[in-house]
Amino acid sequence: MHKGCVIRVGDLGEFGVIRRISGRLPQGSGVILGPGDDAAILEAPDGRVVVSTDLLIEGRHFRRDWSSGYDIGRKAAAQNLSDIVAMGANPTAIVVGLGLPGEASAEWLDALTDGFRDECALVGATVAGGDIARSDTVVIGVTALGDLGGRTPVTRSGARPGDVVAVAGRLGYAAAGLAFLSAEQGLALPPAERTTAEAGSAEIADEFVAAHRRPAPPYACGPEAAGLGATAMLDVSDGLLQDLGHVATASGVRIVLDPGSLPVPEAMARLAAGLGADPLEWVLTGGDDHALAATFPRDVPLPPSWRVVGQVSDADGEAKAEVSGRAEASGGWDHFRE
Amino acid sequence: MHKGCVIRVGDLGEFGVIRRISGRLPQGSGVILGPGDDAAILEAPDGRVVVSTDLLIEGRHFRRDWSSGYDIGRKAAAQNLSDIVAMGANPTAIVVGLGLPGEASAEWLDALTDGFRDECALVGATVAGGDIARSDTVVIGVTALGDLGGRTPVTRSGARPGDVVAVAGRLGYAAAGLAFLSAEQGLALPPAERTTAEAGSAEIADEFVAAHRRPAPPYACGPEAAGLGATAMLDVSDGLLQDLGHVATASGVRIVLDPGSLPVPEAMARLAAGLGADPLEWVLTGGDDHALAATFPRDVPLPPSWRVVGQVSDADGEAKAEVSGRAEASGGWDHFRE
Incomplete structure (x- = not known):
């Protein structure tokens, strides 16, 4: 493919990017309302919701020359899903804030999106929503939510002598x-x-x-x-x-x-x-x-x-x-x- | 105060920054577990949770020379809390991912934190958790959660001729x-x-x-x-x-x-x-x-x-x-x- 054929996210525009991302994301049964509205709505059957957020910044947490878009997506999702299971909860969904340079290719964005999707699929979760913004470097904010299923959450403060x-x-x-x-x-x-x-x-x-x-x-x-x-x-x-x-x-x-x-x-x-x-x-x-x-x-x-x-x-x-x-x-x- | 007295976030280190922020944030009654663990735990009495995320990037969504840290905090929180009420829900909490340059002053960070806190207080919500990372420019990822209180969510798709x-x-x-x-x-x-x-x-x-x-x-x-x-x-x-x-x-x-x-x-x-x-x-x-x-x-x-x-x-x-x-x-x- 010659260079002129590469689609850049800057060419797609905000709504083009959102459509492109959303089109690659199936929604799980626990998602009452997925991407496309002001907010997503998820089931929280336990009556409590576990939530964790992480911010990943290009050059500090990942490098586009060392990792593929797909791997970056997998890793960004994994990092947050892991915080949810560390409380003893089952992840239900993530929402993602993406800062993207206009020159990033649509293909790279697709790979990133697939990475989020596939890592979530390992735990039965989905990407329920997000936000995009233009940025000089890639910035990824992932927030994961989870359900305790009636279990007592496991915090950092319960270790006892003899354990x-x-x-x-x-x-x-x-x-x-x-x-x-x-x-x-x-x-x-x-x-x-x-x-x-x-x-x-x-x-x-x-x-x-x-x-x-x-x-x-x-x-x-x-x-x-x-x-x-x-x-x-x-x-x-x-x-x-x-x-x-x-x-x-x-x-x-x-x-x-x-x-x-x-x-x-x-x-x-x-x-x-x-x-x-x-x-x-x-x-x-x-x-x-x-x-x-x-x-x-x-x-x-x-x-x-x-x-x-x-x-x-x-x-x-x-x-x-x-x-x-x-x-x-x-x-x-x-x-x-x- | 002479310049040598200004405390920079780079001097505080990651855990110093987290302690400083957490110390300014009271927790609401709906927060079962606040900042300091892998994840926060919030009440979700409705059995559904509403969630929205936004990414704000310095130079695109705000300028530190045009807005104070306090105003940027208020605005970043407002933008997300507004997405929650737009579904017909009551916001319960926000979690915040913060990318900060090392040269940002601790005083500016305090003001930003107070801005998040005070905007949340308007709707009875609190800052329940977050993440910080070093970044060349200020990046703010806010995720807000809300409870529908038994109400039917109001989406974008229900308008009918005659309304x-x-x-x-x-x-x-x-x-x-x-x-x-x-x-x-x-x-x-x-x-x-x-x-x-x-x-x-x-x-x-x-x-x-x-x-x-x-x-x-x-x-x-x-x-x-x-x-x-x-x-x-x-x-x-x-x-x-x-x-x-x-x-x-x-x-x-x-x-x-x-x-x-x-x-x-x-x-x-x-x-x-x-x-x-x-x-x-x-x-x-x-x-x-x-x-x-x-x-x-x-x-x-x-x-x-x-x-x-x-x-x-x-x-x-x-x-x-x-x-x-x-x-x-x-x-x-x-x-x-x-």
């Missing part, structure tokens, strides 16, 4: 992928000039780069944990240690992680060796995988999706999360760091 | 204020060099500039209209004529406005004369006042807050909104126009 700490989902995968992409950019070697070791890293890195581009949150484990009687839970978005620190502070307890029980897959260890990095650092401080971390009473038999990685004890005057036998780690992600 | 068209709230005020600010910037004359006519315009303009900075949506009129049996309703955000065009299309009817019944206050007419503008154009195509436009069965006695401005008739093959005796107008706002 176990368990995680579901992947840890450090996205951080490993991002470290590889960043190192590759720093080297800027064309594939032909790479050493064998570097080429080997690239092959190993595939899985982690894919994880950076598209997280795979363990959605079903959130409501599952609520049903099992989890005392506290959150979505790991800023790094396991920092996020468990939030649980420790909110609950007034100390959380001690056993480094031997933290999963470091062999491929991750090999990639880290190639990059001169510490894989445990990725596991402890990497965000973006949207694993779930929860505390459970010790006597609760946990299904295989949950892996025990630590213990909850008395705060002893200092509520915090730490790794047994390890000096204070560098913490997780602060979105205001440069 | 009357009525509006509540102000029309053209914000457009007049924006036209004045734009003209003033174009002139760039210091006050002392203004002609008497220009100085007179500036005085008249105050009310309209204030309306541009901070809309005053007729919140109570939304649920009121639903209770009165409105057949269709929307929030006028892109201009009365264009927005009624959406009602006409969705309902498959023709809407004819009577220009003589459209309110053009004397001060607006004088300001328009000073700027060489057509005040009726502001009234017909100006957004940002967040008036409500609705259709009602002819026999419904309307309270004084609603002013009849037109009639609904058969589409006769072309569903559209038009002004009686006036050629096709230029339409309203398209957010993808440059």
Whole structure:
């Protein structure tokens, strides 16, 4: 296709963009009124609604040269849906505010929309509405809603001394992928000039780069944990240690992680060796995988999706999360760091 | 205060910003869980929840040199709360995604937060949660939620031939204020060099500039209209004529406005004369006042807050909104126009 055939969102106009997006979005049974009015209307059978919002900014949360539109849509939706399941709720819908440069292609927008749609479909949710605006860079505001189905919500503040700490989902995968992409950019070697070791890293890195581009949150484990009687839970978005620190502070307890029980897959260890990095650092401080971390009473038999990685004890005057036998780690992600 | 004393959001860090914002936000009785967890939890007593989202981008939807942080907060909240009442619902809460440059002052952020809070307080809602991210320009994503209280939602598609068209709230005020600010910037004359006519315009303009900075949506009129049996309703955000065009299309009817019944206050007419503008154009195509436009069965006695401005008739093959005796107008706002 020659360049003149590319349709830009600036050519479609606001209503053209809205029509194009809406046309790709089926509505779920829980959506009473979908896109096209002042507001959407969703069923809230529980009588309570769970809501979470996130803002993703090009260049900070994603790069259009590192991720496809489809992957960005998947990731943006995943990040919010994960917050809903981390309360023990089932996501029902998302609404999306999109800031788009006029030069973005309609094809890219279609892919982004499909990404939102397909990630929502994994949990039976839909894109129920949105707003678009022109912007110099891509800005994505996603708000997800969910229904508790009669369950008690699982907050950050319920961890009790004697509980176990368990995680579901992947840890450090996205951080490993991002470290590889960043190192590759720093080297800027064309594939032909790479050493064998570097080429080997690239092959190993595939899985982690894919994880950076598209997280795979363990959605079903959130409501599952609520049903099992989890005392506290959150979505790991800023790094396991920092996020468990939030649980420790909110609950007034100390959380001690056993480094031997933290999963470091062999491929991750090999990639880290190639990059001169510490894989445990990725596991402890990497965000973006949207694993779930929860505390459970010790006597609760946990299904295989949950892996025990630590213990909850008395705060002893200092509520915090730490790794047994390890000096204070560098913490997780602060979105205001440069 | 010397410059070294100004606290920047970049100095506060992500969690400092969140603490600072949360500390200024009281929570309402309908908020089961407010800011600080993965998601907020709100009461949804109706069993349905109304949700609307908007994205506001600095330089497109607001300018920090034309509006205070407080006014931007009020306006951003108003825009969304208005979408909720336009369905006939009562707003319960908003959640806010904030993109902030590191150099923004903490004082400006406080003012913005207070603006969100105070606008929400007008309708008994609160800021129940949010997200912050660093951004080169200010980006504000607001999502509002509401409860229908057992009422039938009023959509855009229910207008029927024979209905009357009525509006509540102000029309053209914000457009007049924006036209004045734009003209003033174009002139760039210091006050002392203004002609008497220009100085007179500036005085008249105050009310309209204030309306541009901070809309005053007729919140109570939304649920009121639903209770009165409105057949269709929307929030006028892109201009009365264009927005009624959406009602006409969705309902498959023709809407004819009577220009003589459209309110053009004397001060607006004088300001328009000073700027060489057509005040009726502001009234017909100006957004940002967040008036409500609705259709009602002819026999419904309307309270004084609603002013009849037109009639609904058969589409006769072309569903559209038009002004009686006036050629096709230029339409309203398209957010993808440059």
